[in-house]
Amino acid sequence: MGRQLRSYDVQDQIGRGGMAMVYRAVHTELERTVAIKELQPSYRSDDEMVERFKREAKAVAALMHQNIVQIYDFWCNKNGYYLVMEYVDGMDLRQVLDRCGYFPTPVFAAIGLLICDALSYAHSKGIIHRDVKLSNVLISKTGQVKLTDFGIAQLLDSKDLTPSGVMLGTPAYMSPEQIQGEPLGPASDIFSLGVVFYEMLTGKKPFSDPTDTRVILDILKAKPLPPRRHAARIPRSLQRVVLKCLRKKPTRRFPAMEDLRKSLARYCVPRSGDPGAIIRGFLEDLAAGKTPPADLLPKASFMPIFIKLLIALSVMTLGFIPAFFYYLNRLPHSVP
Ligand SMILES: Nc1ncnc2c1ncn2[C@@H]1O[C@H](COP(=O)(O)OP(=O)(O)O)[C@@H](O)[C@H]1O
Numbered sequence: 659m660g661r662q663l664r665s666y667d668v669q670d671q672i673g674r675g676g677m678a679m680v681y682r683a684v685h686t687e688l689e690r691t692v693a694i695k696e697l698q699p700s701y702r703s704d705d706e707m708v709e710r711f712k713r714e715a716k717a718v719a720a721l722m723h724q725n726i727v728q729i730y731d732f733w734c735n736k737n738g739y740y741l742v743m744e745y746v747d748g749m750d751l752r753q754v755l756d757r758c759g760y761f762p763t764p765v766f767a768a769i770g771l772l773i774c775d776a777l778s779y780a781h782s783k784g785i786i787h788r789d790v791k792l793s794n795v796l797i798s799k800t801g802q803v804k805l806t807d808f809g810i811a812q813l814l815d816s817k818d819l820t821p822s823g824v825m826l827g828t829p830a831y832m833s834p835e836q837i838q839g840e841p842l843g844p845a846s847d848i849f850s851l852g853v854v855f856y857e858m859l860t861g862k863k864p865f866s867d868p869t870d871t872r873v874i875l876d877i878l879k880a881k882p883l884p885p886r887r888h889a890a891r892i893p894r895s896l897q898r899v900v901l902k903c904l905r906k907k908p909t910r911r912f913p914a915m916e917d918l919r920k921s922l923a924r925y926c927v928p929r930s931g932d933p934g935a936i937i938r939g940f941l942e943d944l945a946a947g948k949t950p951p952a953d954l955l956p957k958a959s960f961m962p963i964f965i966k967l968l969i970a971l972s973v974m975t976l977g978f979i980p981a982f983f984y985y986l987n988r989l990p991h992s993v994p
């Protein structure tokens with residue numbers, strides 16, 4: 659591209675989001691490859707807002723975790739805001755999912771655990787992500803999982819910074835409390851992660867209407883279709899975990915990211931194994947053209963459990979009637 663941004667040689671554009679462009683660039687002196695996120699100039703505002711933006715970028719930059727994309731540098735000028743970060747050579751989770759269709763349970767659990775680790779750490783530092791979605795989870799070729807765009811939604815979450823009518827966050831992943839503009843806690847990230855988990859397991863969105871207004875109504879009111887209705891391979895207990903993340907009331911979800919992590923650990927096979935190795939193996943298979951088998955299993959039955967119980971009970975009762983008469987017949991008959 660030949661563009662120079664401070665000490666960085668911009669090489670090519672690697673992504674484009676709702677409000678930003680992402681470039682791959684090389685530091686001219688250090689020769690280190692980085693990713694630079696350029697927020698569009700329309701989000702620039704007065705001095706007070708710039709101050710606030712800087713203050714909050716500082717908080718996000720202080721996050722240091724193996725599953726979080728590291729921030730290296732930050733500046734702003736009349737052209738826009740620039741965030742220089744660790745470059746992850748690989749794909750985002752949306753791109754991987756588009757290739758594989760769905761994640762087999764152990765691979766899902768391995769990736770899920772590492773996202774939980776990242777969020778659990780951020781929550782312990784008082785930072786809520788606010789924009790957890792497939793394209794914000796990066797997977798390196800070596801099987802590392804890194805969450806990115808930390809707090810970006812929070813940085814921009816101000817009427818002064820957003821043009822009117824623009825909704826922050828990505829509607830399909832927003833928690834009910836986020837849609838309603840209420841204060842957000844860790845439970846909001848748990849909800850968005852629930853949407854990500856649902857998609858990873860089924861290849862479908864839980865609130866899937868493509869038009870934004872419908873999605874918003876669904877998130878507020880509709881019950882998501884249980885994941886097993888899409889694919890019966892999903893363990894029933896894992897389905898419960900995902901649906902618990904998607905509860906409307908924040909207090910009815912997992913109390914903390916750590917609790918969600920514990921519920922996932924048992925699906926990571928081998929349990930004591932390195933999640934990175936499971937992910938690496940899966941990526942190697944994908945690169946060799948081996949995708950997980952299409953779902954041949956029948957979809958989970960529609961019949962509610964209590965109807966099944968009722969049928970079982972009736973069958974048992976029917977079996978008892980002849981047994982009862984047989985028993986009566988064998989009783990010694992009293993002679994009058
Ligand atoms: N640090 C990074 N290293 C490599 N690729 C990145 C990095 N950050 C973002 N990308 C790529 O750029 C895409 C767009 O990023 P972003 O502007 O955050 O948009 P989105 O709204 O999709 O999250 C991401 O989905 C990812 O594929």
Ligand SMILES: [Mg+2]
Nearest residue numbers: 675793794807
């Ligand atoms: Mg992003």
